Amino acid sequence: MFSQQNNSRRKALKNVAAIGVAASLPAGAIKPAAAADAAPARTTPQTLSAAEAATLDAICGRLIPSDDGTPGAKEARAADYIDRSLAGYLAGLRKAYAAGLAAVDVYAKSSKGTLFTALSPADQDAILAAMQKNSATGFTPNSAAFFNMVWGHTLQGTFCDPAYGGNAKFVGWDMISYPGIRMAVAPEEQRMSVKPKPQRQSAYRDATLSKGGAHGH
């Protein structure tokens, strides 16, 4: 079903090109960039321990994977977003992350015999599915609450303004073909057949636009 949709989308894009409208395809649509190419090196965690950060990074990598050859949450550095936010706006959740990440490993060991990061992608997915279904044990208050929290923050970290430490190299915005922040939008750029040219820029790129960097780190 999805491949069918992909086909019709490609056809639609070809039609667009054929009628001469400035079409700019999402990066991944032209040349599936090897995920590894797009992945910036992991930075030193500012809040989490190295082990916590590695577990979180592995979780993010399964929630939005790069199995299809295009960047996912790992490449977007969603875990960096979470790590930095836990030092600021999300500081109140630092303990919940410590407890939840520890519970993930305890559950991974008891159900699959080893730490989460050492498991195969399929086993990692099975653990995340159990957490989402609330059948994973050892979480307070429960595994679904932790899953939902991490999932919400993974979305934020993958698709946020890069000033917050996630959406590295704009891979999140490219993933969904978001054409980026533009300070003025022409009427044509609101036509359905038009794909506005991607603007890969942060809202905080320019001191004339905003006061300082993203707040609440």
Added chain:
Amino acid sequence: MATNLKKTDVVVIGLGAVGGVAVLPLARAGCEVIGLEAGTWLDTKDFAADEISNNFRGWPKSVQKANREIPTHRANEKAPYSPRFPLHPMMNAVGGTSLHYWAQSWRLNPWDFKVVSETTKRYGASRIPKGSTVEDWPFGLEELESYYDKVEYEVGVSGKAGNINGSIDPAGNIFEGSRKREFPMPPLRGTEFTERMGAVARKLGWAPFPGPAAINSQVYDDRPGCVYHGYCNRGGCHINAKNSTTVSTIPRAQKTGRLKVVDQAHVIRIEVDERTARTTGVTYLKGGVEYFQPADVVLLGSYTYENVRLLLMSKSKAFPNGLANNNGQVGRHYMTHNTGSVLTALFPYDINAWYGMPAQGVAVDNYADDNFDHSKLDFIGGGNMWVYSDRRPIVAASMSTFGKAPTWGAGWKSFIRQNADRWNLAYMQKTTLPYEDNYLDLDPTVKDPLGNPVTRITADFKDNEKRVGAYMQDRMTQWFNEAGAIAVERGPAGTMGPSTHAYGGTRMGDNKATNVVNRWGFAHEVPNLGIIGASVMGTSGSHNPTLTAQALAWRTAEYLSKSWKSMV
């Protein structure tokens, strides 16, 4: 204890959407006005195109007063508390929530002022829902017309009239009440998708039209027209094209030299003279210091939850149950606009809704208010249908997968790569009525950091509201399906917890046994206390509240300046 300040004519509590409007007619009429505002001044550079800050963190750089006093909620007196909202919907700043609101700027429908008499006339008195405390307003739309007009021109509203002095123009809203003249600016432009939806609506025999917005569609008052970059859904405008009171009525009032704005002034009490039962002024905190600001007249405009809380907290011998509450009406007739029961559609084509904002859209009012026959229906009222262009990356990726894909992982990713720009969420604003057992009071246990109780909401949607919701979801399904939707998803009715459209609590009406303020907005029990905001509204109608609350505030302020001698 408190430092006594020099007396002024009028003190206004809160310089938001309504307080920021009320100051202008007063200052122009020669009154000395002091505006006490808990927030600070913000400017265009505070308004980065930042989804995290706007939509997920409630503007952490602004004063966080509202977020420290989020009302609690329970559905009824026996129900447990609902989970506490993480963020208060409203904003603390000079200009208040008009800085980051969506700026849809609607007049009410004539029916909204006369729900009881019109329903009785057309369908019989038995059609007023059981338990509802709804009353006719003390006046009709005609009384408010000139005030709507003033605010539309002072603040700046873009739109297309559908009824000028009875002459109907199908390019505008053919169901609107008569207005005296055209909007000051033409409507915001459409997008290809909203135009397509308009054409589809016409095919269905409906009357689509562009919605009115307090956003410049062209240069107005030396401020530029909108550039449609989005990020003003809970964000301020980086070029001042959105007409918050911060850039319109407040600076204009300051130019008269008679408005003094005191920012970071947190009002904690309205004071009374025990003998005369009149207010003497207000006590506020600024920088940890307590001040008493004496005034001849106090106007309370701190938004519904805080309007009610300040009254209930201001107890005295003359008003042991809270100011202006000897009839037990403060907090009563509370409503949150019935805006749940949303409908989300999935289309087989890209919409390109990445730019634009919630006020850039197409409306259909054929099923709003009493614009259609209810004889065979089991509810009264209706809803405004609204399709708009608004999308940002995090919310785009947080879309429903409509049961067609997993909710995370490889299958999810493949789905959103395809569909992030193929969904549209319509929210229909629907008639909401007040009921005996929906009310606000002070929470007996939960406190703000000053140790004062927060507002407690006890309220739930009733059958009439739920039926309107289901009916409007059906109409919206019709609209989306006709436009080629391949799936739709119905949202739940939702709760009546803290809302951006909170009405009632200090209702306006002639009967002082059932209303807190009189037809001019002054408290029946405290003649020199005026109350402004949607807290005085007794019905919600099917459209956003702000323009109506602003028109009422202008009217209250104008009445005050004209009747000064008899009031003071």
